[in-house]
Amino acid sequence: MSDTILSVNNLVKRYGDETAVDDVSFEVTNGEFFSFLGPSGCGKTTTLRMIAGFEEPTSGTIEMNGRDLTGVGPHERDVSMVFQNFALFPNKSVGENVGFGLKMEGVPKAERSERVAEYLELVDMPGFEDRDPTNLSGGQQQRVALARALITEPAVLLLDEPLSSLDLKLRKNMRFELKRIQEELNTTFVYVTHDQDEALSMSDRIMLLNDGHREQIGVPADLYSHPASQFSADFIGDTNFFDCRVAGSNGNSVDVELQEVSFTLSGVTDTIDAVDGETAVVSLRPEHISLVSDSSREGLQGQVKQVTFYGNATRLLVTVDGKEILVEIGGGRGTEADIGEQEEVTLQMNPEYAELLEA
Amino acid sequence: MADKDVVEAGKTWFWSLFKGRSVWFIPDVRLLPAILWTVVVLGGSILTMVLYSFMTDPLAGDFSITFASYRRFIGSDLYQSVMIDSVVIAAKTTVATVLIGYPLAYYIAVRSNHQNVLLLVIIAPIWINEVIRTFAWMLILNVNGVINYVLVDLIGVFGDPLRLMNTENAVVIGLVHPLLPYMIVPIVASMLRIDFSEVEAAKNLGATKLQAFYEVTLPQTKSGIAAGMTFVFVLSSGAYLAPVLLGGTGNNMIANFIGLMFSEGQNWNFGAVLAVVYSTLIVALFVVVSVFMDVEFGGATEMEADE
Numbered sequence: 001m002s003d004t005i006l007s008v009n010n011l012v013k014r015y016g017d018e019t020a021v022d023d024v025s026f027e028v029t030n031g032e033f034f035s036f037l038g039p040s041g042c043g044k045t046t047t048l049r050m051i052a053g054f055e056e057p058t059s060g061t062i063e064m065n066g067r068d069l070t071g072v073g074p075h076e077r078d079v080s081m082v083f084q085n086f087a088l089f090p091n092k093s094v095g096e097n098v099g100f101g102l103k104m105e106g107v108p109k110a111e112r113s114e115r116v117a118e119y120l121e122l123v124d125m126p127g128f129e130d131r132d133p134t135n136l137s138g139g140q141q142q143r144v145a146l147a148r149a150l151i152t153e154p155a156v157l158l159l160d161e162p163l164s165s166l167d168l169k170l171r172k173n174m175r176f177e178l179k180r181i182q183e184e185l186n187t188t189f190v191y192v193t194h195d196q197d198e199a200l201s202m203s204d205r206i207m208l209l210n211d212g213h214r215e216q217i218g219v220p221a222d223l224y225s226h227p228a229s230q231f232s233a234d235f236i237g238d239t240n241f242f243d244c245r246v247a248g249s250n251g252n253s254v255d256v257e258l259q260e261v262s263f264t265l266s267g268v269t270d271t272i273d274a275v276d277g278e279t280a281v282v283s284l285r286p287e288h289i290s291l292v293s294d295s296s297r298e299g300l301q302g303q304v305k306q307v308t309f310y311g312n313a314t315r316l317l318v319t320v321d322g323k324e325i326l327v328e329i330g331g332g333r334g335t336e337a338d339i340g341e342q343e344e345v346t347l348q349m350n351p352e353y354a355e356l357l358e359a
Numbered sequence: 360m361a362d363k364d365v366v367e368a369g370k371t372w373f374w375s376l377f378k379g380r381s382v383w384f385i386p387d388v389r390l391l392p393a394i395l396w397t398v399v400v401l402g403g404s405i406l407t408m409v410l411y412s413f414m415t416d417p418l419a420g421d422f423s424i425t426f427a428s429y430r431r432f433i434g435s436d437l438y439q440s441v442m443i444d445s446v447v448i449a450a451k452t453t454v455a456t457v458l459i460g461y462p463l464a465y466y467i468a469v470r471s472n473h474q475n476v477l478l479l480v481i482i483a484p485i486w487i488n489e490v491i492r493t494f495a496w497m498l499i500l501n502v503n504g505v506i507n508y509v510l511v512d513l514i515g516v517f518g519d520p521l522r523l524m525n526t527e528n529a530v531v532i533g534l535v536h537p538l539l540p541y542m543i544v545p546i547v548a549s550m551l552r553i554d555f556s557e558v559e560a561a562k563n564l565g566a567t568k569l570q571a572f573y574e575v576t577l578p579q580t581k582s583g584i585a586a587g588m589t590f591v592f593v594l595s596s597g598a599y600l601a602p603v604l605l606g607g608t609g610n611n612m613i614a615n616f617i618g619l620m621f622s623e624g625q626n627w628n629f630g631a632v633l634a635v636v637y638s639t640l641i642v643a644l645f646v647v648v649s650v651f652m653d654v655e656f657g658g659a660t661e662m663e664a665d666e
Contacts, residue, residue, distance in 0.1 A: 054562075
């Protein structure tokens with residue numbers, strides 16, 4: 001069951017001079033939880049709306065199960081959408097909202113109410129048929145919207161920032177709910193979010209979008225560990241960027257010089273065709289920098305500017321030659337008691353976790 | 360000193376009147392002017408009208424109670440048929456304003472980027488003096504008016520000029536024009552409250568444009584349509600000038616007859632009867648229609664049950 005259900009090729013959307021979506025291509029596999037992640041205005045919602053048929057692409061194609069969707073109206077597409085503001089029909093009851101898609105398909109009333117009950121059960125809201133949707137809480141409206149979208153058994157469910165209007169606790173609960181429902185029904189979910197936590201925790205694969213173009217596509221762990229660009233490294237999680245000079249490369253290992261310290265980055269996945277003497281950027285996450293008490297060892301000398309305690313970890317902001325470097329020391333050692341502000345420290349890089357990026 | 364205290368107490372009492380206290384049956388003192396206006400001016404004039412309708416000849420000073428005027432009304436076919444004609448004209452005007460006004464309101468509320476300008480254009484006819492506006496329609500509808508000039512003299516579609524003036528339709532046209540804003544404004548208001556992602560949601564769930572409109576947009580503009588229909592029907596059913604100027608002699612409405620009774624007719628008691636009966640008829644129609652509309656459109660559940 002790993003066949004392609006949705007295939008988007010060179011999709012472009014322009015509004016006048018503004019390019020909202022710039023040559024985006026990707027494929028979604030059947031049963032996958034696929035996320036579009038990016039800051040607001042990156043074109044993720046526009047892409048979703050083009051898949052739903054609410055917007056016409058300027059160029060490029062969208063194919064579903066091998067069928068080109070160009071010129072196919074939104075009501076004829078085998079997709080359902082969950083809207084950011086839920087978009088429940090206020091003039092209809094919860095039951096009528098959920099049963100709407102079936103009514104449009106011409107399913108008889110008796111069968112319809114049976115299916116409505118079944119899907120309200122699925123979203124954990126049994127017996128809500130006769131309620132007025134405008135009197136429900138945000139979380140309940142969300143569930144109704146989900147049931148309404150799923151009842152037509154769409155090939156792909158599109159979700160446009162569905163959790164963004166809920167409060168934090170509810171949002172976290174709904175993540176598990178969404179994942180559970182997705183696994184239970186084995187429906188393909190295409191999920192739009194600007195929240196990296198949401199994308200990382202739920203998705204099978206993530207497409208990172210920036211300013212209309214595709215920045216990176218991959219499984220969550222890959223996106224975090226092997227960012228393909230400075231934007232990727234910066235948008236997902238926190239990182240430190242170091243400008244450095246390439247001193248030499250040999251297959252998968254690249255030597256770089258960072259100030260007076262030289263490192264060998266081994267097992268580099270993308271050597272970015274590093275040429276000796278050129279400048280490059282090394283991205284190193286805060287948890288891959290450690291403190292050494294012995295200042296005689298090779299490392300970067302700095303002064304602690306700020307100490308922030310997070311419970312499961314402590315983060316230090318260390319000033320090295322006027323540049324601020326974020327360091328995370330976790331769990332067992334280096335709790336907040338050990339290090340005070342203004343203290344002189346030596347930083348030790350772990351080059352095996354560093355990523356070499358284009359400057 | 361004592362005088363000063365009295366003045367202070369008086370001031371305190373005076374200002375306390377403006378502090379929204381409830382006195383006796385009035386929930387808030389500040390409502391007093393409005394309540395007085397409603398009870399004395401509106402209630403009083405209706406009461407006077409009803410009393411006059413039962414008097415023998417109030418103009419001559421004979422205030423004795425009689426049912427003679429009502430008996431005269433019941434025995435007269437003319438006034439009854441004029442009332443029916445008036446209701447028919449009002450109904451035609453109402454239907455026409457809905458049919459013209461709804462698409463316009465939809466365009467203004469949903470499609471247009473110049474809502475304020477368009478609303479201003481729509482409302483503009485109300486600012487033109489009623490007499491001038493109605494005379495303008497005479498110039499357009501006359502035998503040698505604009506429409507006939509274009510159709511007969513310029514294009515030559517018809518050999519003989521069309522008889523547009525002095526017809527019931529001329530009256531309806533003359534009423535639709537100034538009453539259109541009363542239909543459009545409440546419908547626009549109800550449309551602006553709709554979240555149009557609901558329409559997208561409907562299409563997404565398999566509804567065609569027409570189905571999405573019928574299932575989502577129309578039910579949510581029902582209250583706007585109802586408000587517009589109320590305005591237009593009430594205002595057109597009491598029309599006075601349009602039937603005189605555009606309807607000729609054969610299309611007088613009830614307001615013209617009531618006016619006649621109070622002026623040349625010198626028969627206030629019978630004029631009052633016409634007014635009371637017609638007002639009662641209009642109110643009764645509203646009660647019937649609102650009950651009927653509730654059954655027809657009101658609950659979506661009933662709509663479901665019909666299928």
